[in-house]
Amino acid sequence: MSNKYDKWPFPSSVHTFEQYLQGHSRVVNIEKLDDNIYRVTRNGGLPDLVVIHSNIYVLGVADVMELNSLIDNLQVIVLAGNWNSYTSDAKSFGKENGIAIFIFREFFGALNFNNDEFINYILPENRENNKKKETK
């Protein structure tokens, strides 16, 4: 890729990501638009997604801005690996700009949904934790 952003996943992570996508029950096709940028076609009437697979340790608002400048109509940023995370402000900034931000596991759950359910997807265990916090 010719741009200066260079926080891309290791080849093994790319391989794993593509394998998981190909094996997901909602995914019918993945098209590689560029290195680490994909168009994901889903079944069940769910719309296609333009996805960037990044490997930044802590994704902040600045990274969302930079990644969003790499491709038109970016809809999803997925972070590789279990060690990466994003900030609350990055998540909010993404939502305001129509970009869903997920860690690896979140993305594969969110793929089953659309619109608000997609962009606001939370892992089941975190939903439980949030409920517990709300009831305290």
Place this chain on the structure above:
Amino acid sequence: MFGSILKNEEVNDVDAMIVYNECDIKLAIKIRTELKSEFSNDGLKLDMLLLTTKEYDECKETINWKMEELSLTIDMT
């Protein structure tokens, strides 16, 4: 704005972080790009986080770099 440079001795890369005020976001991105280019000229790869002060406060407990931290002051003039 302040930053930290963390040298990763094992892989000859440099991990770094700039914490910036929200209003400085474009400047922070520009600085990261320029620093990466300079490090690249020296044969090093610079991994630099860019976080606002609020973002840094939120996640500082989880940033777990096993490296000695050196202070860095960026002259903005």
